[in-house]
Amino acid sequence: xxxxxxxxxxxxxxxxxxxxxxxxxxxxxxxxxxxxxxxxxxxxxxxxxxxxxxxxxxxxxxxxxxxxxxxxxxxxxxxxxxxxxxxxxxxxxxxxxxxxxxxxxxxxxxxxxxxxxxxxxxxxxxxxxxxxxxxxxxxxxxxxxxxxxxxxxxxxxxxxxxxxxxxxxxxxxxxxxxxxxxxxxxxxxxxxxxxxxxxxxxxxxxxxxxxxxxxxxxxxxxxxxxxxxxxxxxxxxxxxxxxxxxxxxxxxxxxxxxxxxxxxxxxxxxxxxxxxxxxxxxxxxxxxxxxxxxxxxxxxxxxxxxxxxxxxxxxxxxxxxxxxxxxxxxxxxxxxxxxxxxxxxxxxxxxxxxxxxxxxxxxxxxxxxxxxxxxxx
Numbered sequence: 031x032x033x034x035x036x037x038x039x040x041x042x043x044x045x046x047x048x049x050x051x052x053x054x055x056x057x058x059x060x061x062x063x064x065x066x067x068x069x070x071x072x073x074x075x076x077x078x079x080x081x082x083x084x085x086x087x088x089x090x091x092x093x094x095x096x097x098x099x100x101x102x103x104x105x106x107x108x109x110x111x112x113x114x115x116x117x118x119x120x121x122x123x124x125x126x127x128x129x130x131x132x133x134x135x136x137x138x139x140x141x142x143x144x145x146x147x148x149x150x151x152x153x154x155x156x157x158x159x160x161x162x163x164x165x166x167x168x169x170x171x172x173x174x175x176x177x178x179x180x181x182x183x184x185x186x187x188x189x190x191x192x193x194x195x196x197x198x199x200x201x202x203x204x205x206x207x208x209x210x211x212x213x214x215x216x217x218x219x220x221x222x223x224x225x226x227x228x229x230x231x232x233x234x235x236x237x238x239x240x241x242x243x244x245x246x247x248x249x250x251x252x253x254x255x256x257x258x259x260x261x262x263x264x265x266x267x268x269x270x271x272x273x274x275x276x277x278x279x280x281x282x283x284x285x286x287x288x289x290x291x292x293x294x295x296x297x298x299x300x301x302x303x304x305x306x307x308x309x310x311x312x313x314x315x316x317x318x319x320x321x322x323x324x325x326x327x328x329x330x331x332x333x334x335x336x337x338x339x340x341x342x343x344x345x346x347x348x349x350x351x352x353x354x355x356x357x358x359x360x361x362x363x364x365x366x367x368x369x370x371x372x373x374x375x376x377x378x379x380x381x382x383x384x385x386x387x388x389x390x391x392x393x394x395x396x397x398x399x400x401x402x403x404x405x406x407x
Contacts (some may be wrong), residue, residue: 077221171276183208193317
């Protein structure tokens with residue numbers, strides 16, 4: 031049964047163009063190496079290593095940087111201990127009006143007092159500014175490093191400047207060590223994001239990000255399996271480019287360099303538009319969809335890969351709508367407004383005390399910051 035499933039899953043008619051078999055790819059010419067699906071499995075232990083490296087980086091590098099920039103962990107206001115409300119909170123963090131009325135009668139508390147208790151209790155579970163700074167610094171470091179590596183090995187490649195070259199003699203194309211390293215590093219990083227997404231700061235777009243990560247993992251794996259490495263490395267490089275500026279903007283925001291944050295966010299918005307809504311659809315998707323059709327011809331995996339690319343492009347359009355709203359406010363109002371994907375709950379009753387005991391209002395009123403997170407490959 032296992033062999034039958036394997037034969038069905040690895041069907042040549044699904045994965046490969048017409049008149050090409052797995053046997054053709056098993057014995058490359060001397061000095062040439064084709065991708066082997068078993069090699070991509072190195073990404074799984076590497077993803078665990080990246081997750082451990084992230085923990086060490088945040089503790090040994092990011093946290094000391096936060097201290098230098100005087101970004102404190104902060105202490106949230108503690109909710110008044112109440113066993114009844116705590117039981118309700120564990121099952122539902124935002125009770126509806128009917129539940130609030132019932133709790134008001136049960137405890138003989140005013141409804142507003144109960145609402146305030148739940149608000150304080152929710153904020154009690156929010157991550158501190160220092161935690162968010164460390165998380166963003168890790169992502170900034172990875173995106174910057176992998177982008178520099180990608181540009182280094184792509185700059186001299188002919189397919190970076192002429193996308194039709196992605197399909198020369200396809201699928202019999204040599205896999206370089208740089209391409210393999212790039213693929214495994216990116217895949218391991220996204221697997222580590224899949225694991226950490228359930229422990230990281232919770233965002234409003236949790237399920238959109240889950241779809242995004244799954245589509246990205248499938249794209250990387252499938253494009254490796256049928257040797258679309260040239261187009262695949264271009265896709266990953268374009269996606270990493272704008273992420274650097276977003277994470278840099280968030281770092282500036284957490285460090286309270288508001289003008290720098292505003293400027294970086296506008297740069298991010300422009301780079302996102304150019305990379306994700308111009309280069310990605312009109313160069314890369316056009317190449318995979320149109321040029322490959324003309325040179326190689328469609329086959330079953332080709333349809334799936336193009337479908338995943340279009341899923342990513344749809345997510346890009348949704349995200350750019352949210353980004354544009356924030357960028358417009360940054361340009362016309364002089365500061366980056368609160369991200370619609372933010373994890374912070376706005377309320378006049380919210381009080382967050384730093385470890386020094388200073389209330390935010392003592393610095394001239396609460397700042398509407400960029401608190402959202404975007405993992406956007």
